[in-house]
Each structure stands twice: as C-alpha cells, then as structure tokens.
Amino acid sequence: MKITLVKKILPDGSPCRKCRDVENQLRTSGWIKKIDEVLEAHQTDPDSPGMQLARQYQVNKAPFFIVERENRKPEIYTVYLKLVKEVLEPSTNEGRQ
Numbered sequence: 001m002k003i004t005l006v007k008k009i010l011p012d013g014s015p016c017r018k019c020r021d022v023e024n025q026l027r028t029s030g031w032i033k034k035i036d037e038v039l040e041a042h043q044t045d046p047d048s049p050g051m052q053l054a055r056q057y058q059v060n061k062a063p064f065f066i067v068e069r070e071n072r073k074p075e076i077y078t079v080y081l082k083l084v085k086e087v088l089e090p091s092t093n094e095g096r097q
Contacts (some may be wrong), residue, residue: 001067001069001087001091002036002037002067002068003020003034003037003065003067003068003083004020004035004036004037004038004039004053004065004066004068005023005026005035005037005038005039005063005064005065006038006039006040006041006050006053006054006062006063006064006065006066007019007022007023007038007039007040007041007050007063008029008032008040008041008043008062008063009041009042009043009048009050010043011043011044016062016063017080018062018063019063020030021092022063022080023087025080026080029084030052031084031088033065034088034091039053040084041053041054041062053066057074057076059076059078063080064076064077064078064082065069065077065078065083065087067083067087068085072077075087084095
C-alpha cells in the first residue's frame with residue numbers, strides 16, 4: 001500500500017491552515033511514518049505535482065490523501081479522521097495478528 005499526502009501551498013509559500021493542522025496531527029500521532037510521499041499543490045503553479053493530482057482525481061479540498069493498494073483503484077480521502085479509521089488503524093492491526 002502507498003499513501004500520498006497532497007497539501008496546498010498558499011501564494012506566500014506557507015501551507016494552508018488545515019494542511020498544517022493535519023500534518024501536525026500526523027506527526028503527533030506517529031501516523032506520519034505511514035505516509036509514503038508528500039506532494040505540494042502550489043496555488044500559484046497549476047503544474048505543480050499536487051495540482052496535477054488534484055485535477056486528475058477531481059479533488060478541490062486540501063489536504064487530501066491518495067491510497068493505492070495492489071489490484072485496486074486509488075482511493076481518495078479528504079477527511080483525515082476517516083483515513084485514520086479506515087486505512088491507518090486497520091493497517092496497524094494487521095501486523096498484530
């Protein structure tokens with residue numbers, strides 16, 4: 001499984017407030033170690049990697065997560081707590097069996 005975090009970067013170069021909050025929650029909880037890639041969606045650069053993914057997956061919220069699992073379509077999560085409940089917590093429990 002691969003998890004990509006896409007965060008929005010404002011014109012002044014700083015991450016949006018919600019993106020900053022989610023990234024802090026990821027670090028505090030330790031879930032950041034499960035994030036394989038972090039890409040930026042620069043508001044001033046429509047060709048930035050994050051903006052390209054936002055267009056590709058038709059996502060207009062930030063931050064968002066792309067979860068890729070073998071032989072499945074990528075899943076998009078725009079709600080951090082839903083990602084934790086449906087992806088991160090179950091993946092930790094699988095290792096305990």
